[in-house]
Amino acid sequence: MRALVWHGTTDIRCDSVPDPEIEHPRDAIIKVTSCAICGSDLHLYDHFMPGMKSGDIMGHESMGEVVEVGAEAKGKLKVGDRVVIPFTIICGECDQCKRGNFSVCERTNRNGHIAAKAFGHATAGLFGYTHLTGGYPGGQAEYLRVPFADATHIKVPDGIPDEKLLFLSDIFPTGWQAAVQCDIQPTDTVAIWGAGPVGQMAIRSAILLGARQVVVIDRIPERLAMAEAGGAITINFDEESVVERLNELTNGKGPEKCIDAVGMEAHAAGTVDAMYDRVKQAAMMETDRPHVLREMAYVCRPAGTLSVPGVYGGLLDKIPFGAIMNKGLTIRTGQTHVNRWTDDLLRRIEEGQIDPSFVITHTVGLEEGPEMYKIFRDKQDGCVKVVLKP
Amino acid sequence: MRYETERTRRRGHADTATDTLARGLGIFSIALGIAEVVAPRALARALGMKGQEGLITGYGLREIATGIGILASKDPTPWIWGRVAGDGLDLATLATALERDNPNKRNVGIAMAAVAGVTALDVYCAQTLSRESPHPLPPLQDYSDRTGFPRGVEQARGAASDFEVPRDFRTPEALRPYTQPDLPQNPMPSM
Incomplete structure (x- = not known):
């Protein structure tokens, strides 16, 4: 599949990489229909955040269609479901998740020991956001493996365009x-x-x-x-x-x-x-x-x-x-406890209180992603928000 | 990056940071020029360049003219390049005072180091301006209709008042004011 891959400071490329696979029974794979470049991705682009490695796939604002579900996630997800993926990976079961403090989930950061050295304690795993937060491949790609997928998703209805829903993932x-x-x-x-x-x-x-x-x-x-x-x-x-x-x-x-x-x-x-x-x-x-x-x-x-x-x-x-x-x-x-708010926010979108798509200024294919990073970073061409269509 | 804002004096010009630097150099130029015009003797004495007071006054007038040019022109690029040329002249003149028998040779060295520092700023500023000035600004995008509220801003104000702030996100009771101030009569000031 194609994905936006970090190679070093201000060096992001659209590369061909192996397709993701189910690695754990709680995983799911989604076919990404829309994803976005986040302002916090620019901290990685400029390499101000430590913990990136060449070859890491970028992106933590993604949505799409479920195409494969691990055995333990089948009760909550099925192939064909339309989902927005929150940028924080959550288990839904630990002490913090039960309190709604999803961004400090105690179990999803597989490199928690590194984060604990830096911050005192581990925080949640994040998609495409350094090895301090688990080193999980991100969603600026054609497909995304979602760990703990039975908890890490927001189901969204058909009939509402991606552009109105995508930003439930983060911003x-x-x-x-x-x-x-x-x-x-x-x-x-x-x-x-x-x-x-x-x-x-x-x-x-x-x-x-x-x-x-x-x-x-x-x-x-x-x-x-x-x-x-x-x-x-x-x-x-x-x-x-x-x-x-x-x-x-x-x-x-x-x-x-x-x-x-x-x-x-x-x-x-x-x-x-x-x-x-x-x-x-x-x-x-x-x-x-x-x-x-x-x-x-x-x-x-x-x-x-x-x-x-x-x-x-x-x-x-x-x-x-x-x-x-x-x-x-x-x-x-704090990082955002995404799932704590998304039911309420989805309702407000459905009721027409707000339409978050107002912020999109550029919609391009994945291959144009590397150039859009630069344009977004330099705030050129009136760029406020970039949506990528893999 | 270059943007046209209400205060931007000219289109197709450098960003505000470079503008600010150019203006700063213009003010510095005038200040230095005034010092050279007002006190050529003191400067000549400090640098061991007695007899060259007239030259120093001339250089001062040049600095003032360049500074005014930078501050008053629509495009200061040529004036900043003019400063670079002037810096070269200053350095060459100061170099002539580095003679063995000049008792103030140390002061001349300090002055040359200072001029070299300013020259570096001048060159940076001139190069940045030259790089950016020829390119016209792209037109501004018009986002004035992007409210994000399908029913308009006024309808949206307080529309989420049904939202109950979770207990752990509320201001702790002990920190709340004893009395809430009255709501304003006009919820929005005139804009």
């Missing part, structure tokens, strides 16, 4: 969880850093959950226009002071809830701390560039909440913990 529940983590009240101003795909979903989620005002911070005109279309007030950080504008919008009090939909590769050209991060990262003295975290901690209203769906990988410098502690801020973060 929609990720944006939703980011907003839910804020426990939004009708009086709240929610400020969202990053108008990429997760930021766009967080905006829509915050609107649906009834925030008084939603403010988004970015600098790409197309992304800001898309954010505004979704009901957000926009701040172009190249053109105005984020802190001043947020204070102006909140009578000097700051937003109650702040969402970091940027993560480890913040671009904030011109600020002293951003230049500092660039230098330290280049000298391998820092893994992440946490400009957004710093700004959120500074501008957030005392007793407010910082919600962090943006991906961070390692060690961050100069985090103003004095501000966080003295202002009594709450930090909520």
Whole structure:
């Protein structure tokens, strides 16, 4: 089959690789009908996340049709089922899964000992996202082996196009969880850093959950226009002071809830701390560039909440913990517990409350994937979200 | 990357980071030029170049003109290249002061190192501008109709109020305000 394969920094190719096979009775194989490039894939593309090996298949946002089912998954899946595959692999049986904390499933990360060394404890296995999370082949491919398939799937009905459903795999529940983590009240101003795909979903989620005002911070005109279309007030950080504008919008009090939909590769050209991060990262003295975290901690209203769906990988410098502690801020973060939210979100899609396909700007074949990584990374051609059709 | 925004002064030009660098070099150019025009004697003395005050004043005027050109022109590329040429001239002039009998030879060395550093920035900026300026910007995509809400934004506001935030995602009771502020009369400020 053809698949997008990681070969090194900014080197992803569309290669021919062996078809996946059932390796365990709980496995299933799906024929991928649609998959997407995620913003967090760019951390692998730029090789900021450790733990990739040449030959790894990329991708963790996929959906398709079940074509083969292992003996132990047959009670929950059958050939022909239409499924979206969540990016977190879950067993459904461990302590954390039973609590709904699927992204920290205790059993699916087959390299849990490596993750435990890095993070203290293992987290869930993820598709196509480094050997720290299990080294599972990803779904930017014609076929995908789904481990623990009896639990790791979202069944979706026929009659709704892939484009409306695909993002149940990651960015929609990720944006939703980011907003839910804020426990939004009708009086709240929610400020969202990053108008990429997760930021766009967080905006829509915050609107649906009834925030008084939603403010988004970015600098790409197309992304800001898309954010505004979704009901957000926009701040172009190249053109105005984020802190001043947020204070102006909140009578000097700051937003109650702040969402970091940027993560480890913040671009904030011109600020002293951003230049500092660039230098330290280049000298391998820092893994992440946490400009957004710093700004959120500074501008957030005392007793407010910082919600962090943006991906961070390692060690961050100069985090103003004095501000966080003295202002009594709450930090909520984590990979998304996808299956915890998807029944509810699928219903909202079916009822027409939201149509997540609004975010798709490019739809191409798998062979064009490597070029689309570059275009997406460089935010060229108005690229916000790329869907691949294997 | 290059984007046209409301504040972008010209189409078909470099990204804002390179623009910012070019502007910074323009301001630096004017500042240095003023110093050379205002205090040529002090500079000549510090560099052991007595008798060349007129030349230093001339160089100062050149710096000011280049700086104004960078800041005022629609396309600063040729002016930045002009700075690169000026840097070469400065380095050549300073090199003549590296004579054995110049007691301030050390100052000349420091000045040459500083000019070399600025030259590197000038070359980087000029090359980036030259690479990007000839290519017209692609047109902006129009996403202003991509609400994501089939029934419109206003209908969507609070549409998920039936959602019950799970207990472990709620603000702990002890951290909630004792009193909730009243809801605003107008849920959205004018935009």
